[in-house]
Amino acid sequence: MQGDVLAGFTVGLTVIPQGIAYAVVSGYGLYSSFIGCFVYMLFGSCKDVTIGPTAIMSIMTHEYLKALDCGEGETVGPTQVAVMLTFITGIVILLATVLRIGFLVTFIGRTVISAFTSAAAVTIATSQIKGLLGLSFEAEGFIQTWKAIFQHISETRYQDAVLGIVCCIALLLLKSMRELNAAKPREGDSTKQRILKKAIFFVSVGRNAIIVIISTGIAYGLRESEPFKITGDITAGFPKVSVPSFSVTCNNGTEDLDFTEIASRVSIGLFILPLIAVIENIAIASAFAGGKAIDATQEMLALGLCNVTGSFFQSIPTTGSFSRTAVNATSGVKTQAGGLTTGLLVILALLFLTPAFKYIPKASLSAVIICAVIFMIEYHDVLPIWRTYKLDQVPYSYGVVQFSANNNNNSVPLWTTFLLCVFWALEWGILVGALVNICVLLYLQATPDVVVSLRETSEGGSSGLVVVQPTLGLIARSQKIAFANMRGHVRTSLLALIPNLEEISLPADPLAQVVVQDTPSVGNSPQPLLSHEHGEWCHSCIYS
Secondary structure (H helix, E strand, O other), rough: OOHHHHHHHHHHHHHHHHHHHHHHHHHOOOHOOHHHHHHHHOOOOOOOEEOOOOOHHHHHHHHHHHEEOOOOOOOOOOHHHHHHHHHHHHHHHHHHHHOOOHHHHHHHHHHHHHHHHHHHHHHHHHHHHHHOOOOOOOOOHHHHHHHHHOOOOOOOOHHHHHHHHHHHHHHHHHHHHOOOHHHHHOOOHHHHHHHHHHHHHHHHHHHHHHHHHHHHHHHHHHOOOOOEEEEOOOOOOOOOOOOOOOEEEOOOOOOOOOOHHHHHHHHHHHHHHHHHHHHHHHHHHOOOOOOOOHHHHHHHHHHHHHHHHHHHHOOOOOOOOOHHHHHHHOOOOOOOOHHHHHHHHHHHHHHHHHHOOOOOOOOHHHHHHHHHHHHHHOOOHHHHHHHHHHHHOOOOOOOOEOOOOOOOHHHHHHHHHHHHHOOOOOOHHHHHHHHHHHHHHHHHHOOOOOOEEEEEEEEEHHHHHHEEEEEEEEEOOHHHHHHHHHHHHHHHHHHHHOOOOOOOOOOOOOOEEEEOOOOEEEOOOEEEOOOEEEOOOOOOOEEE
């Protein structure tokens, strides 16, 4: 219980400034930071996961709110629409849970998720440069935003820029403190050393709150001269509990939009938001499961209930937060009850601290967001793919020949998703990336790598056999339709690789004998699917 209280308090110090910061992105945030804690505590399956606003969900909510702009720059009913999106997100997730179609998420692929996350991080960081420098302009999209930044760079408010840059440096330094060897707990530490290292840990994980409090104090002390752009008035108190509205009014009350019209303008966003929420949450739960299998159905149920319930408390769409989940885990949380402390801390902040939120400088909030999302850029996924591509160009030697048309297949969906998300739109980027990934999977199934080698005898001499091994043949269970497409590829590969080939005999379903076992093997080596007798080189090819 002590560990849960401590972890919940620590996460609360993180989620409050993040919730305020994400409100800058989406228009809301803090109201979304407490109800998910309570619901997930009851229905969630992973003790470390914390539910609340995230950078990706905030930026996507903001994009769909902009899509409902209905005249002269006026955005229609943002509060009602954001809450409606939360309700629909929860309902769609619950329907997917009941219909058990969550398995479709597996077709998106790790590289697509990585590219989407990185693109979202780049997009969010770009959107916050304006606040960091104190600029004022309206722009949409990655290119247009950077174009506007350079056009208005001469209008930079040096006070905001200095504060924002200093906040960024301080946040990065505080984050790195707990990574120092001297700050890591060791056996044999004295009481003073343990206390000091614990203090360093709390300062590091609570860095967002510390920076926001200090910058707010500075802004309040200098409020007469108004050197910084500040957040302004924030509605105080507990959110009003109400049923989500499915119609809004815009253009000063002259135009009413019903649910059908709203849905047509938001379009695929009604399905993209639930999809992203599920992907994020399951990925985070898997990462912190400690190697144990997670109950994906239970996670989807919990997430759906979090959003449906949150919509009655004016919440934006929520999902698991990687940064806060990491803080929760390292703080020693024992059960999901840690969310109780986090939720109560957020409620106390809403009830008693909102007057102080008025003086929070926008530059400091931009710094908090930028320093949070830059670590979401998964550059480590690009390097292995590039190295793999380079190595795949090296031909096999020592009597082994490889026919491969599959080099660097992972990079295709990765770069497709990343570029489309950055330069077009996040939702279309992940959809097209998922389709490309499925096409790559089908292509790999139909055109496996084919390795041909001479089998040696135990004495080291030639056995008179040629071994042909399609590498994908043992990865998936046999499907006659899939193999019908594969056979032509294997035949073409053999003709290209083996000179003087006179006969190839391919039975209708050569994998039927190995379908019982996922990976049949001889010793520690995969069992070859093709074995060929040959004379001078190879006169016939038959399946063994």
